[in-house]
Amino acid sequence: MVRSVTGGGLAGVCVTATGAAGTGLALSTAGGRYAVGGLPAGRYQVSYRYCARPDAYLSHWYGGTAARLSRAARWPACGGQPGSAR
DSSP states (O other): OOBOTTSSBOOSEEEEEEETTEEEEEEOOTTSOOOOOSOOSEEEEEEEEESSOTTTSOOEETTTBOSOGGGSOOEEEOTTSOOOOO
8 A cells, every 4th residue: 555644545556566477557446455476475575656746745665665676675476466566
C-alpha cells in the first residue's frame, strides 16, 4: 500500500519492481493498493513515483530512501501471492 503523508491511501503512484528476473510496473488505486504482476518469486527493488502529480512528492525506493537503485532495500516477493511493503 502507498500512503500519503497523512497516512491515507494514495492513488496515481507509479510502482516499479526491478530484479534479476525482470521489471514489473503497477499503478496504485484510490485506496493506495497496487499489484505488480508477471514477475516470478524473487527479490526486487521497488521504486515509487507519484505520476498523478510529480511535483507533489519526491520519488523514492522501498526502505524509505531517495537514493539510487544500488542503495535501495530489496523486497522479497512470492510469485502469484499478494505482498505488503511497509
